Amino acid sequence: MKRLITILLAAIFVALASYSIYTVIQFNKSNEEPGNIVTHNHPLNDRQIGDVAVTSLHGQKKEIASILKHDITIINIWASWCEPCKKEMPELVTYGKEKPNHVGLIGFNVQDNPEKRDAFIDKYKPTYPMYTLDEATMKRYKIYNIPTTLFVDKQGKVLKTYVGELDQQKLEEIIRQIQ
DSSP: OOHHHHHHHHHHHHHHHHHHHHHHHHHHHHHHSTOOOEESSOOOTTBBSOEEEEETTSSSSEEEGGOOOEEEEEEEEETTOOHHHHHHHHHHHHHHHHOOEEEEEEEEOOOOOHHHHHHHHHHHOOSSOOEEEEEHHHHHTTTOSSSEEEEEEEHHHHHHEEEEEOOOOHHHHHHHOOO
C-alpha cells in the first residue's frame, strides 16, 4: 500500500512539473513575436507623466515636460543588453525618419553603462534624442520590463503603454488608435 501511494505521489509530481514546464515554454513562445504584450491597464495609462528630470547623453538635465513638443510623443525605454531592444531599434530608427510631423520620438536608456550604451547608439545610429532614465523613476512609473514604450500627449498624459518589442507596423497601428 505504501508503495502504491509513493508511486501515485511521484506520478502527480511528474505531471505537475511537466505542466509547469509546458506553461513556461508556451509563454516564452508567445513572447517571441513583436506585438505580444500590449498593456491596456498599465498603471501609467491615463495619468500625467509628471515633472521628472532626465539627463541627455551630454549630461544636460531636462524636465520631461519640456521635451514633449508634439501632439504625440513616443518614449521608448531601452538598454543595450536587451535582446528585444536590439531587434526593435532598426524599426524605431526607420520610423523616426518617416514618422508624421505631429509625432515625436525619444529614447530613454536605462540600467546601462555609458560605454555599452554609446556602442549601441553608434551601431544603430538613431536620429532622435536620447536621454538616460534612473532606476528610481522607472520604479515610480512601474516600468519593470524592457523595452517599454509610452505614447504621451503634449500635456504629459500617458495615452498608451506598450511592453515588449515593437515594429514599425505596430507603431503605426497604435498611433492610429490613439489619434
